[in-house]
Amino acid sequence: MMTRxxxxxCFCVSLLVxxxxxxxxxxxxxxxxxxRGNEAKALEQLSQDYGRAHGVRIELLALPYSxxxxxxxxxxxxxxxxxxxxxxxxxxxxxxxxxxVAPATAAAAGDFDASVLDxxxxxxxxxxxxLASKCLALIVNEDLAxxxxxxxxxxxxxxxxxxxxxxxxxxxxAYAHAAILHAWGGQMLRPDGSFGMVGPEAEASLETxxxxxxxxxxxxxxxLVTQLFTSxxxxxxxxxxxxxxxxxxxxxxxxxxxxxxxxxxxxxRPFLTVEAAMLTPxxxxxxxxxxFVHWLATDAEALRVRSTVGKQVVASGGGGGESETTRAxxxxxxxxxxMPTLPTMRSTWVPAEQALRKALRGDASPHDALEEAKxxxxxxxxxxxxxxxKTPLLLVMGAALLLLTFRIVQRVREPGFRAELRASxxxxxxxxxxxVIVFALVVLPLIAGTATSFFAGTRSDPTYxxxxxxxxxxxxxxxxxxxxxxFYLTLLVTILWTVLNVFFHVGIGMALALLLSREKLxxxxxxxxxxxxxxxxxxxxxxxxxxGMFHRQFGAINAILAALGAEPISWFAKFSxxxxxxxxxxxWLGFPFMMVVTMGALxxxxxxxxxxxxxxxxxxxxxxxxxxxxxxxxxxLPAVALGAxxxxxxxxxxxxxxxxxxxxxxxxxxxxxxxxxxxxxAQLGYAAAYAVMIFMLLFGTSRIMEWFGEKRxxx
Numbered sequence: 001m002m003t004r005x006x007x008x009x010c011f012c013v014s015l016l017v018x019x020x021x022x023x024x025x026x027x028x029x030x031x032x033x034x035x036r037g038n039e040a041k042a043l044e045q046l047s048q049d050y051g052r053a054h055g056v057r058i059e060l061l062a063l064p065y066s067x068x069x070x071x072x073x074x075x076x077x078x079x080x081x082x083x084x085x086x087x088x089x090x091x092x093x094x095x096x097x098x099x100x101v102a103p104a105t106a107a108a109a110g111d112f113d114a115s116v117l118d119x120x121x122x123x124x125x126x127x128x129x130x131l132a133s134k135c136l137a138l139i140v141n142e143d144l145a146x147x148x149x150x151x152x153x154x155x156x157x158x159x160x161x162x163x164x165x166x167x168x169x170x171x172x173x174a175y176a177h178a179a180i181l182h183a184w185g186g187q188m189l190r191p192d193g194s195f196g197m198v199g200p201e202a203e204a205s206l207e208t209x210x211x212x213x214x215x216x217x218x219x220x221x222x223x224l225v226t227q228l229f230t231s232x233x234x235x236x237x238x239x240x241x242x243x244x245x246x247x248x249x250x251x252x253x254x255x256x257x258x259x260x261x262x263x264x265x266x267x268x269r270p271f272l273t274v275e276a277a278m279l280t281p282x283x284x285x286x287x288x289x290x291x292f293v294h295w296l297a298t299d300a301e302a303l304r305v306r307s308t309v310g311k312q313v314v315a316s317g318g319g320g321g322e323s324e325t326t327r328a329x330x331x332x333x334x335x336x337x338x339m340p341t342l343p344t345m346r347s348t349w350v351p352a353e354q355a356l357r358k359a360l361r362g363d364a365s366p367h368d369a370l371e372e373a374k375x376x377x378x379x380x381x382x383x384x385x386x387x388x389x390k391t392p393l394l395l396v397m398g399a400a401l402l403l404l405t406f407r408i409v410q411r412v413r414e415p416g417f418r419a420e421l422r423a424s425x426x427x428x429x430x431x432x433x434x435x436v437i438v439f440a441l442v443v444l445p446l447i448a449g450t451a452t453s454f455f456a457g458t459r460s461d462p463t464y465x466x467x468x469x470x471x472x473x474x475x476x477x478x479x480x481x482x483x484x485x486x487f488y489l490t491l492l493v494t495i496l497w498t499v500l501n502v503f504f505h506v507g508i509g510m511a512l513a514l515l516l517s518r519e520k521l522x523x524x525x526x527x528x529x530x531x532x533x534x535x536x537x538x539x540x541x542x543x544x545x546x547x548g549m550f551h552r553q554f555g556a557i558n559a560i561l562a563a564l565g566a567e568p569i570s571w572f573a574k575f576s577x578x579x580x581x582x583x584x585x586x587x588w589l590g591f592p593f594m595m596v597v598t599m600g601a602l603x604x605x606x607x608x609x610x611x612x613x614x615x616x617x618x619x620x621x622x623x624x625x626x627x628x629x630x631x632x633x634x635x636x637l638p639a640v641a642l643g644a645x646x647x648x649x650x651x652x653x654x655x656x657x658x659x660x661x662x663x664x665x666x667x668x669x670x671x672x673x674x675x676x677x678x679x680x681x682a683q684l685g686y687a688a689a690y691a692v693m694i695f696m697l698l699f700g701t702s703r704i705m706e707w708f709g710e711k712r713x714x715x
Contacts, residue, residue, distance in 0.1 A: 026055060026057070026288065027286075028057040028058065028059045029056060029057070029059065029083050029084070029288065029289050030059045030061070030082040030083050030084075031047070031058060031059065031061070031082055031083070031085065031086070032060075032061045032062075032063060032081070032082040032085040032086070033061075033062060033063070033086040034062065034063055034064065034065040034086070035086070035310075036242075037242070038309060038311050039242070039306075039310045039311070039312060040062060041309055041310070042305050042306050042309040042310030043086075043306075043310070044060060045305055046296060046305055049301075050295060054288075054291075054292075056292075058292070061082065068087065069087075069091055069346075069678075070677070070678050072085060072087075072095070072100055073098055073100065076100045077098070077099070077100070079282065081280055081282075082280060083279070083280060083282065083283030083286060083289045084278065084279050084280065084289055085278055086275060086276070086277050086278070087275070087276070087278060088134075088274070088275055088276075088339075089120050089128065089273065089275070089276055089339065089341055090273065090340065090346075091341075091345075092119075092120060092127055092128060092341050093341045093342055093343045093345070094345075094346055097461075100278075100280060100281075101127045101128070101278045101280065101281075102284035103125050103127060103279075104120075104126050104128055104279050104284075112315055112316055113315075115133075115272075115338070116133055116274045116315045117130060119274045119341060120274060127278060128274075129276055129277045129278075129293050129296075129297045130274050130276050130297065130316070131275050131277055131296065131297055131306070131312070132241075132274075132275045132306065132313050132314055132315055133272060133274050133275070133313050133315055134240050134241055134242075134272075134273045134274075134275060134313065134329075134333075135270045135271065135272045135273065135329070135332055135333045136238050136239060136270035136332075136336075137238070137240070137256060137257060137258060137270075137328065137332040138236055138237075138238060138257070138258050139229070139236065139238075139243060139244075139253060139254075139255050139256075140235065140253070140254050140255075141229065141234075141235055141236065141251060141252065141253065142252040142253070142254050143251075143252055144160070144161070144164060144232065144234075145166075145254075146158045149236075150259065150260065151259050151260045151261065152167075152212075152258075152259055152261055152262070152268065153261075155167060155236060155259065156212060156215055160235060163233060164233055164234065164235060165215075165216055165234045165235070166235050166236065167212070167216055167234065167236050167238070168216060168220055168224070168225045168228045168229060168234035168238075169216075169220065169237055169238035169239070170221060170225060170238075171212065171213050171216065171356075171360060172220070172357050172360065173353065174188070174348075174349050174352035174356060175271060175349075176238060176270075177205065177209055177352075177356055178271050179238070179258055180205045180208055180209055180261070180268060181201070182269035182270075183205075183261040183264050183267065184201040184202070184205045184208070184261075184263075184264055185201045186199065186201035186202045186204075188352060189340045189342060189345055189348050193342045193343070193344040194344075195348065195373070195377040195378070197348075197352050197355070197373065197374075198370045198371065198374050202366070203366040203367055203370060206360075206366035206369070207359075207366060209360060210359055210360055210362075217234075217553055217554075218552045218553040218570070219551060219552050219553065219572070223548075224551070224554065225237055225239065226243070230247060230251070238258065241311055241312060241329050242311075244311050253325065254328070255324075255328035255329055256328065256332075257328075257331060257332040257335055258270060258335075267335060269336060269337045270332075270336050270337070271336065271337055271338075271339040272336035272337060272338045272339065273339055274315065275312075277293045277296060279293065297315070297316055298316050303316060307323075308323070311325075311326060312326075313326055313329045313330050344377075346679075347377060347381050347680055348377060350376075350380075350675070350679045351372075351374070351380070352373060354372075354373060354663055354664070355369040355370050355372065355373035357661070357662070357663075358372075358662075358663065361570070361573050361662070379477060384456030384463045384465050384468070384685075385465055387464050387466075388464075388466040388467075390464070390466070392466065392467070393454065393466055446695070449688045449691050450688070450692055452684060452685055453469055453470070453685055453688040453689035453692050454466055454467070454469070454685070455685040456468070456469065456683065456686065462685070465685065469685050469686045469688075469689035470693070473487045473686070473689055473690065473693065474487065476488065485664060485672065487669075487672075487690075490667055490668065490669055491669060491697075493579075493665070493667070494648060494668040496579075497579070497583070497647065497654075497668055498647045500579075501583055501586050501587060501590060502644050504587040504590075504591070505587060505590040505591050505594045505643055505647075506594050506643075508587065508594070508595075509590075509591045509593070509594025509596075509597070510595075510598045510632075512591070512595045513595045513598035513599040513602060514598075514624070514628075516595075516599060517602045517603075528599075531592055532592045532596065533592075534591070534592055535593055535596075539589055539652045539653065540656060542585065543585055543652055543653050543656035544656055546581070546584065546585040546588070546657055547581075547585075547656060550571040550572070550581045550657070552568055552569070552570045553568070555571075557569075557571070572658055573661075573662055574662060575662060575665045575666060578661055578662060578666045581657055581658060582653055582654055582657050582658050582666060585653050585657050586647065589653070590646075590647070593643065594636075594639060597635060597636065598632065598636065601631070601635035601636065602628070602632070604631075604635075605628060605631050605632075609627060609631075610623065610627065610628075613627050641705065645702075648669075648670075648694075648698060649694070650670075651668075651670045651671055654666060654668055654670075655671055655674070660675075669690065669693075669694050669697075670694060672690065673690035676690060
């Protein structure tokens with residue numbers, strides 16, 4: 001016995017020595033980025049190489065660009081973010097204002113030109129290590145484009161084979177339009193941070209874009225531009241280095257700086273974007289993080305991989321093995337205009353693109369569209385109101401707590417309450433864990449969202465404003481109650497959206513369920529499987545597919561209309577057609593749910609009841625309306641209520657199909673809240689107030705429906 005104890009003690013001591021003496025593994029370096037394609041491959045390869053050579057693990061996390069800034073702003077202040085993140089310099093001022101970045105001077109020793117360092121400075125301090133520069137250039141198919149291109153007008157007038165466009169570019173993108181704006185001498189943002197896209201120069205740039213669009217493909221987005229060029233239907237495109245990753249190796253491609261605009265005699269000047277590795281406050285404290293960033297930005301092998309594999313225009317030197325196209329992009333960057341780094345730059349894009357789309361569609365003159373864009377920009381960045389006294393909020397909270405206390409005391413004093421409580425104690429053991437989870441995942445976020453709605457400003461510098469956010473929402477921010485973007489107009493659109501969708505969901509689902517319930521129908525299992533597929537496919541996949549089908553020039557819907565002799569429709573140019581496109585997509589997604597619910601309910605109807613109706617001579621319609629439908633209602637009503645709540649908050653379809661077009665008129669409440677949170681100077685308090693009001697609307701409506709149901713049953 002003593003021998004066994006001695007052996008066990010020796011084993012424990014040995015294990016303790018091994019654990020305490022073993023070298024501690026270095027903490028991993030967490031890197032966030034928004035790369036895709038070849039750029040992501042190059043970063044993954046370099047991270048693995050550096051990790052093996054230096055004995056440290058590099059953890060990469062790729063995020064979608066549209067949600068990149070918001071996720072950084074949410075994670076870093078709470079210590080859940082990366083050590084270093086890679087992003088474009090135009091967001092640097094916003095990151096600095098929110099205390100998300102730390103000075104990078106210790107890691108920035110390298111051969112960098114001032115043109116890539118200056119955009120990364122805030123108040124003279126460097127806050128990023130430049131990795132690559134990006135700007136737009138003219139990418140031409142040498143087999144289709146003219147040999148020499150003196151001006152954009154000359155390219156557009158060049159003779160082309162049948163079905164080939166001389167140029168394709170994202171005409172509705174403010175980033176792409178900036179090159180035309182600069183050629184006219186305009187600017188998107190003034191040095192003082194005010195909206196600069198107004199005046200004769202900006203109006204002339206919109207007229208130029210409108211004249212170009214008459215000769216080019218309609219409603220071009222990034223996917224369509226790529227498709228046209230790779231399929232040989234566009235002789236040239238305006239795009240950046242990232243575009244080369246989508247090209248095959250058989251096409252003869254040449255990259256040129258953007259040519260001159262003959263109307264002004266000046267070249268098109270795109271925005272220059274400097275992509276940098278930015279250190280978070282926690283990451284800057286770790287020497288191994290700074291060493292990795294310095295290596296990534298200056299090491300010869302890292303430069304070569306990023307240049308050849310990632311197709312990047314590296315910021316330090318030329319990166320050995322740099323291709324001819326990459327050198328061409330470097331030459332194009334010399335004439336580009338650095339993008340402003342002011343915090344208000346993030347609030348410029350949406351108003352500018354709305355004005356651009358209005359002008360291209362002919363919905364408004366360039367002057368009116370730009371003046372409206374300026375007003376929306378000013379509204380989005382207006383400062384929060386002065387802090388009000390906290391007494392009204394404390395009174396409301398006190399009254400709510402007093403009412404809650406009174407209700408609890410009233411319940412406790414009811415006869416039999418204590419006996420019921422003692423009898424229910426065993427049941428609480430089974431529901432306690434569920435109650436804790438619901439409290440953590442549902443109740444706490446509601447409390448946090450409600451608390452946020454009483455503040456304005458940034459996450460790092462919130463300002464208490466009391467009920468000012470709610471007052472602004474309910475007064476339409478001082479404008480017309482049914483004006484553009486008002487809460488009431490958006491609510492009406494949301495109600496219309498919900499009613500239309502639920503009507504078609506129930507109608508189509510019930511009709512198909514009745515059809516599939518016929519026992520004599522052949523291949524019923526096959527039909528059921530096929531009809532349930534729309535519900536099984538992820539909603540964002542379906543939404544993007546339907547958006548492509550509604551394209552004005554290349555969509556399947558307009559192709560069918562053309563085959564029937566009808567004129568093609570610009571689906572997202574009018575409210576009625578854009579709403580119809582959204583509804584059609586969501587109906588396709590939602591009818592299978594109602595079909596399954598109805599099929600299940602039909603199986604519970606006794607056959608004897610149906611046979612008795614037939615014996616009594618009832619017609620099929622009478623059997624449905626007098627027998628089946630009353631028996632289906634108890635199962636359908638909860639499904640309809642659930643479907644209405646889902647549809648009321650169906651963000652994916654509205655955001656991905658119409659995107660709120662035209663002019664945000666098809667936005668519903670949840671997508672309007674998203675815009676206030678992520679595209680209008682990150683007004684999180686205002687968006688939280690929107691969310692609270694959405695919750696109150698749904699909660700109140702459900703309670704009213706429940707009350708009416710109980711009242712009807714009582715009769």
